[in-house]
Amino acid sequence: MASQLQRLVEVMDRLRSPGGCPWDAEQTHESLVKYLLEESYEFIDSVDAKDREGMREELGDVLLQVYFHSRIAQDHPTDPFSIEDVAQAIADKLIRRHPHVFKGLQVSGTEEIIENWEEIKAKEKGRTSALDGVALAQPALPLVEKLLYRAEKYKVNVELTNYQSNKPATEESVGEALASIIAWARDNEIDPENALRLYGRQIAEQIKAAESR
Template identity: 80%
Template structure:
């Protein structure tokens, strides 16, 4: 049933994008759909957090639509086309490659080693040599900084940041502290997103400087 419905979605998407289909769908580009991909993802997260099962099913379908929509647009590229089959094949190959403990019977000690293996395989596949390679700079500043911190820790790079290790960190206390900093920024007419993004760029500069010295 799943395969037939997935194929049905391919056929529906193809009809919408083909001559005689929907003019709006035919006009869309990867760029014009970016906002919808973000919106649908956030709406799916909202459904998860409210335990809305019907909403999860609907919003996950909207996210899936974006994958199919982008893949159908990609088929029309004049020099480098690809289809939903290419997308699915690539991710299946990636999952097999990055799970040798499942598909190659590699023995691992636990989830920590699984994550280490995943990162090592990914770095090898993509030819990554820097801690910042592959970080999505267009993501919001908060997850961007979190990713930079994660990579710095993985690559053993020390960053020059204020330490709050003397204070007890809980989800509530961290949330209060973050909200206070955002309020402080607003009181001083500073955009906290831009301020944090500027700090992210400084952290990247520190990592790059450290790597040049290594």
């Protein structure tokens, strides 16, 4: 029996080839980005709902996006790559970044595993700045969280207003505080996503300034 993954390769090739589907044939990486985001969010919804059937279906939709982009990449005139290249790259990366599994490196626990991963990643990418590799196009909340994490990791001081609350910090109380801030922004006709993204850029500028000293 042929691999279903190989079958998907063949289906995508048929759709993108002459005589296939005109819509599929005209798609680009840029035109498909919104679908990758949409399918990812739908998978998250199915996880939150503990919907096993939905998870299987939505993972298939996410997988389609990976194969679709890879098939488009095959047609690049100067720098083509295929799903095989994508799979090889991620498999090689996993082996390199898990030396405790594939090279017998002794580790004390998960914290050291994460530290090793970050160190190996930094060496591979040649990263020297706290901002290297931060996806600035991601939603504002994870962006700011990532920037603060990187600033702490690279020991860059970031000036922030200290939030005060008489409640202990729990997921519920933090969620309530964030929701209150969003409501406050809406009451004042301010887009909270844009506001946080703008502040994230200010944090990034603080990091750049600190690193240039």
